[in-house]
Amino acid sequence: MTTSEFMIGQSADDALERKQEFRKIFWALLAALLVHLVVAYSIAMSGGLFSSHSVMEEDKPIELTFVDLNKAPAEPKKNTMFMETPDSKKTVEPPAEKTFESNANSRAASDQPATGDAPLPSQQGKDRPGVDLDTHPYSMANPGAQPESSAQPSATPTPQPTAAPEQFAMLRATPTPSPESRPSSTPQQQASSYQRYQERTKLTGRITTRGISSVNALGTPLGQYQKALFDAIGSRWYASVEGHRDLISIGTTYVTFVVDPSGRVKNFKIVENTGNETSANVVIQSVQEAKLPAMSEELATTVPPEGLTIEIPFTIFANR
Numbered sequence: 627m628t629t630s631e632f633m634i635g636q637s638a639d640d641a642l643e644r645k646q647e648f649r650k651i652f653w654a655l656l657a658a659l660l661v662h663l664v665v666a667y668s669i670a671m672s673g674g675l676f677s678s679h680s681v682m683e684e685d686k687p688i689e690l691t692f693v694d695l696n697k698a699p700a701e702p703k704k705n706t707m708f709m710e711t712p713d714s715k716k717t718v719e720p721p722a723e724k725t726f727e728s729n730a731n732s733r734a735a736s737d738q739p740a741t742g743d744a745p746l747p748s749q750q751g752k753d754r755p756g757v758d759l760d761t762h763p764y765s766m767a768n769p770g771a772q773p774e775s776s777a778q779p780s781a782t783p784t785p786q787p788t789a790a791p792e793q794f795a796m797l798r799a800t801p802t803p804s805p806e807s808r809p810s811s812t813p814q815q816q817a818s819s820y821q822r823y824q825e826r827t828k829l830t831g832r833i834t835t836r837g838i839s840s841v842n843a844l845g846t847p848l849g850q851y852q853k854a855l856f857d858a859i860g861s862r863w864y865a866s867v868e869g870h871r872d873l874i875s876i877g878t879t880y881v882t883f884v885v886d887p888s889g890r891v892k893n894f895k896i897v898e899n900t901g902n903e904t905s906a907n908v909v910i911q912s913v914q915e916a917k918l919p920a921m922s923e924e925l926a927t928t929v930p931p932e933g934l935t936i937e938i939p940f941t942i943f944a945n946r
Contacts, residue, residue, distance in 0.1 A: 708852045709757070709843050721842035728843035729853035735837030742830030747839040751826035754943070759839040764823035764864055820861045847925040848934075854919050855885065855936065863912035863940060870908055877901030878941040879909045886933040887926035889918035901942065909940045 709726035716730040725734070725745045736747030746757065833841075843849075867874060877900035884892045891913060899906045921929070 708849060709841055710853060710856070711840075711843050711845070712760070715838070715840045720844050723842045724844040726841055726843040727852070728845055728849040730843075730845040730849075732840050732843045733835075734833045734842040735835045735840045736831065736833040737837065737839055740832045740834050742832060744829070744831045745833070746829050746831030746841060747833045748831050749826065749829050749839050751828040754825070754827050755939075755941075756827060757829065758824040758827045759829075759841075760824055761826045762821065762824055765819060765821045766861055766864065820857050822856075822860050822864075847922055848928070851919070851921055851925055851934075852936075856938075858916040858918055859913055859938070862916045863909065866908040866912050867942070870904055873902075873904040874908060874942060875902040875905055876942050876944050877905060878939050879906050880937070880939045881909060881913065882935065882937045883913065884933040884935050885918060885921075887921045887929070889920045891918065892933065897937075905940075905942065912940075 706724070706727040709728050711728045711730040711732045715732045717733050718731065719733075720731045721733045723734075723745075734745070734747065736749070738748040738750070741748045747759065749759070751758070751761075829839075878898065879896060879901055880898040881894065881896050883894040886892060894910070894913060896906055896909075921934075
């Protein structure tokens, strides 16, 4: 009995020891598992695996931008100023650089060394606004030599003054907003004997080629049309000034208007008038009575839909 009980007691102790060893192993495995979980979590956090930013970035599509470093940004197209080219300065070959829009080609030259930065010749002359390369009096158009026009000639004859007093200043053309035009096969406008008054102005430019003062101008359909338009209005203005010489005053009447493809004037505005009321009325009458030519089909397709914007200052200087 005692032996049996002893033997039973030994088996219970062995079972207890085995149970304790199992518990130690279990806790050891649990501790190892926890250690591995902690290490794995730390690695994941350091790599940003569970950050909200990473999840959002993964869903966001990739954006690519291609930049052509060899191509400079295009500059906005600039308007070209009109400069009339007289017959004496016309050239067959166009200039290498198109600086001005004109009725005919001309190449730049200067009778003095370059003294400035403008694309003009350097020359002596009077200190006045505008650009006049030569000096000559005005002359009125002879009948039958008017610029071409789609409208019928006026039934009222135009007065023909015989002299050109210096105080009757010039009709000057200023920059006009216009699309780029190219040389055209459009028939040339008929030659007009009209010539506006000009007086050589003092200029300081960068042209280095020596010769008679001239500029780089390209003859285009737009330039030819502007020449015909200025001739038509200018001839009427000189005639009106001659008829009102005792009523007008010294000053400038600056106007803007739009010419549609048919040659009709719209949106006429007097921007500034430093002369008297008669001076302004003479300008208004001259623009209204001028028979403006219609645009060629080629030119009409290049101007804005509303028409061609024209800006003109009409100036009367003192006789000095």
